[in-house]
Amino acid sequence: xxxxxxxxxxxxxxxxxxxxxxxxxxxxxxxxxxxxxxxxxxxxxxxxxxxxxxxxxxxxxxxxxxxxxxxxxxxxxxxxxxxxxxxxxxxxxxxxxxxxxxxxxxxxxxxxxxxxxxxxxxxxxxxxxxxxxxxxxxxxxxxxxxxxxxxxxxxxxxxxxxxxxxxxxxxxxxxxxxxxxxxxxxxxxxxxxxxxxxxxxxxxxxxxxxxxxxxxxxxxxxxxxxxxxxxxxxxxxxxxxxxxxxxxxxxxxxxxxxxxxxxxxxxxxxxxxxxxxxxxxxxxxxxxxxxxxxxxxxxxxxxxxxxxxxxxxx
Amino acid sequence: xxxxxxxxxxxxxxxxxxxxxxxxxxxxxxxxxxxxxxxxxxxxxxxxxxxxxxxxxxxxxxxxxxxxxxxxxxxxxxxxxxxxxxxxxxxxxxxxxxxxxxxxxxxxxxxxxxxxxxxxxxxxxxxxxxxxxxxxxxxxxxxxxxxxxxxxxxxxxxxxxxxxxxxxxxxxxxxxxxxxxxxxxxxxxxxxxxxxxxxxxxxxxxxxxxxxxxxxxxxxxxxxxxxxxxxxxxxxxxxxxxxxxxxxxxxxxxxxxxxxxxxxxxxxxxxxxxxxxxxxxxxxxxxxxxxxxxxxxxxxxxxxxxxxxxxxxxxxxxxxxxxxxxxxxxxxxxxxxxxxxxxxxxxxxxxxxxxxxxxxxxxxxxxxxxxxxxxxxxxxxxxxxxxxxxxxxxxxxxx
Numbered sequence: 237x238x239x240x241x242x243x244x245x246x247x248x249x250x251x252x253x254x255x256x257x258x259x260x261x262x263x264x265x266x267x268x269x270x271x272x273x274x275x276x277x278x279x280x281x282x283x284x285x286x287x288x289x290x291x292x293x294x295x296x297x298x299x300x301x302x303x304x305x306x307x308x309x310x311x312x313x314x315x316x317x318x319x320x321x322x323x324x325x326x327x328x329x330x331x332x333x334x335x336x337x338x339x340x341x342x343x344x345x346x347x348x349x350x351x352x353x354x355x356x357x358x359x360x361x362x363x364x365x366x367x368x369x370x371x372x373x374x375x376x377x378x379x380x381x382x383x384x385x386x387x388x389x390x391x392x393x394x395x396x397x398x399x400x401x402x403x404x405x406x407x408x409x410x411x412x413x414x415x416x417x418x419x420x421x422x423x424x425x426x427x428x429x430x431x432x433x434x435x436x437x438x439x440x441x442x443x444x445x446x447x448x449x450x451x452x453x454x455x456x457x458x459x460x461x462x463x464x465x466x467x468x469x470x471x472x473x474x475x476x477x478x479x480x481x482x483x484x485x486x487x488x489x490x491x492x493x494x495x496x497x498x499x500x501x502x503x504x505x506x507x508x509x510x511x512x513x514x515x516x517x518x519x520x521x522x523x524x525x526x527x528x529x530x531x532x533x534x535x536x537x538x539x540x541x542x543x544x545x546x547x548x549x550x
Numbered sequence: 551x552x553x554x555x556x557x558x559x560x561x562x563x564x565x566x567x568x569x570x571x572x573x574x575x576x577x578x579x580x581x582x583x584x585x586x587x588x589x590x591x592x593x594x595x596x597x598x599x600x601x602x603x604x605x606x607x608x609x610x611x612x613x614x615x616x617x618x619x620x621x622x623x624x625x626x627x628x629x630x631x632x633x634x635x636x637x638x639x640x641x642x643x644x645x646x647x648x649x650x651x652x653x654x655x656x657x658x659x660x661x662x663x664x665x666x667x668x669x670x671x672x673x674x675x676x677x678x679x680x681x682x683x684x685x686x687x688x689x690x691x692x693x694x695x696x697x698x699x700x701x702x703x704x705x706x707x708x709x710x711x712x713x714x715x716x717x718x719x720x721x722x723x724x725x726x727x728x729x730x731x732x733x734x735x736x737x738x739x740x741x742x743x744x745x746x747x748x749x750x751x752x753x754x755x756x757x758x759x760x761x762x763x764x765x766x767x768x769x770x771x772x773x774x775x776x777x778x779x780x781x782x783x784x785x786x787x788x789x790x791x792x793x794x795x796x797x798x799x800x801x802x803x804x805x806x807x808x809x810x811x812x813x814x815x816x817x818x819x820x821x822x823x824x825x826x827x828x829x830x831x832x833x834x835x836x837x838x839x840x841x842x843x844x845x846x847x848x849x850x851x852x853x854x855x856x857x858x859x860x861x862x863x864x865x866x867x868x869x870x871x872x873x874x875x876x877x878x879x880x881x882x883x884x885x886x887x888x889x890x891x892x893x894x895x896x897x898x899x900x901x902x903x904x905x906x907x908x909x910x911x912x913x914x915x916x917x918x919x920x921x922x923x924x925x926x927x928x929x930x931x932x933x934x935x936x937x938x939x940x941x942x943x944x945x946x947x948x949x
Contacts, residue, residue, distance in 0.1 A: 282668070286672075356596060364903060364904075374826060375902070375903060376826050376900055376904045377904050378904045380903070380905060397903065406750060409685065410685050410686065410687065411681060411685060412680070412685045412688045413672040413673055413678060413681060414679045414681050415672070430669070430672055430679075431665075431669075432664055432665070432666050432669045432673070433595075433664045433666040433667075433669075434660075434663075434664050434665075435605045435606060436685070436744075438605040439605060439748055439751065439897070440748050441902065442749070442750035443902060444603075444901055444902045444903040444905075447602050448595075448602060448665065449594070449665070450594055450595050450596035450600070450602075450665075451593060451594045473666070474594040474665070475594055475665025475666040476665060476666060477665075532749045533749070
């Protein structure tokens with residue numbers, strides 16, 4: 237070692253203690269600088285509070301930054317809203333089981349509308365196939381993986397399932413950080429930035445409605461749906477839970493959910509249960525309606541009925 | 551202060567070849583675990599075999615088992631302090647150290663099972679949102695940390711008083727020790743309630759679950775401790791009398807009797823009533839629709855526990871160390887299987903919508919678990935080494 241390197245008292249190493257500490261401090265400081273596309277968002281995102289604790293300005297900034305980030309990342313003009321619930325609205329859903337043909341168009345429309353991960357593949361709607369004259373809608377015996385050439389299959393019927401939006405939701409009860417809660421218009425939502433990924437809610441849900449992002453979600457850029465809601469269809473993160481929100485980004489703007497719109501046989505019904513003139517109320521008042529796992533006391537707002545003898549031949 | 555720290559380092563860095571080898575092996579296993587953990591952080595939990603259908607697996611199974619081991623410290627505390635059983639009183643510190651090690655492992659298992667563990671601060675009241683008292687998980691976070699600090703304090707206090715040669719302040723320690731008894735029961739009861747409170751899972755939603763947890767914990771924890779204590783007494787100057795070991799053996803006998811009785815109660819209720827809700831039970835014990843991956847495991851556990859019970863019941867075999875030790879090993883394995891393959895996995899199989907996913911942990915999950923156990927055993931070794939040093943007088947403050 238040369239004399240010029242012995243330039244600190246009591247030290248004869250190439251990296252002196254002072255140099256090391258200075259370098260460490262500088263390195264730590266650079267983490268606070270905005271660089272590239274991150275926009276100092278690392279710290280903001282990490283320390284962001286629960287959605288219900290954000291004040292109006294904070295929320296505005298968050299949405300604006302999110303829009304900017306997503307627009308850049310996906311090359312589309314992204315809007316992220318946080319539209320509040322409408323007054324005097326409690327949404328309800330009903331499936332006409334005499335019509336469902338098991339085509340799964342709803343499953344894939346949901347994937348596209350809600351920006352669900354294609355790889356790993358996440359589905360928020362699961363259609364269960366039951367054999368007629370044999371399985372008696374026994375929830376222990378449904379088959380989610382039917383794969384024939386053509387549907388409907390002779391001798392089978394189909395029961396689509398998704399989040400039942402319970403009025404007494406077990407998932408909300410168990411969440412240790414209240415990352416999931418019931419909104420006034422009835423949807424159970426998740427704050428993707430608050431969820432710690434403990435998956436207790438998934439153990440608690442009787443309907444298999446909650447889905448975990450086990451890996452980093454992947455959405456092909458050209459397929460991104462750019463009309464988003466903060467509590468709904470914005471792209472989720474690895475390590476958090478997501479679930480059907482009755483297309484909160486649509487229904488709070490007065491539209492139908494994607495699954496209701498795409499169903500080719502009109503098996504899906506949606507509306508405001510508080511409106512005495514709604515289709516939902518008509519169904520509840522006139523049809524033979526039942527719910528899944530009624531005995532568990534979850535009080536779901538998702539109803540099933542048969543409007544007629546089967547429209548499916550045999 | 552510095553003398554104490556220097557003394558501790560001296561104690562930890564000197565020891566037999568066996569001790570140094572143990573530390574080296576545990577250290578190595580911790581590093582291996584950490585390497586796999588980095589992979590899991592990078593890829594996400596998709597690197598495990600857990601999926602939506604079985605969303606809790608090997609990590610939570612280990613967590614559940616270890617809460618029981620932690621609670622079992624009370625099996626030493628009660629005879630030592632309430633019944634003034636001197637032989638056990640001399641070794642109760644090791645039980646408290648076991649509790650600290652076990653709860654530390656619990657916290658590691660739960661943290662590395664989370665999808666977003668960096669968001670742990672969301673659990674802190676006021677800064678985050680702590681859903682207490684509605685969420686039983688929030689309860690568990692609370693009681694586990696309380697129990698950890700309680701035992702950590704008692705251990706540290708014991709070390710300090712023995713090191714300085716000062717008398718113990720009974721007015722301080724007695725209430726804490728008394729409190730540790732219901733605290734121990736509470737941690738395993740609350741952990742059981744995490745499962746019991748879920749009507750979506752009929753396999754778990756049974757009143758007998760909490761009593762069964764306590765009974766199996768009071769077998770497995772002390773069984774583990776019995777083996778460790780004999781290793782300690784064989785390798786160090788720390789005295790553990792046969793009388794203490796045999797008294798613990800007696801307690802384990804009663805606990806296993808209760809455990810088996812609760813099992814019979816559970817099996818009768820489910821199989822005699824034979825409703826659709828026994829699908830998970832059938833999957834576990836007989837196989838379901840041709841899926842029978844777990845069947846050999848649970849029957850092995852039953853055989854182990856039954857043989858162990860017989861060995862413990864018969865005084866000749868209970869009061870001889872070779873057969874007592876065999877019983878302990880069988881119990882540890884039996885209850886470990888019961889809590890993992892026997893409790894956590896079948897709760898998810900079939901899923902709430904009837905789907906069967908044959909979950910079994912993969913290599914990554916196993917190596918991370920081994921790493922966590924290694925860290926826990928390192929904590930136990932380090933604290934025990936200090937305990938032995940202060941108790942035998944090797945580590946003392948200079949006058």
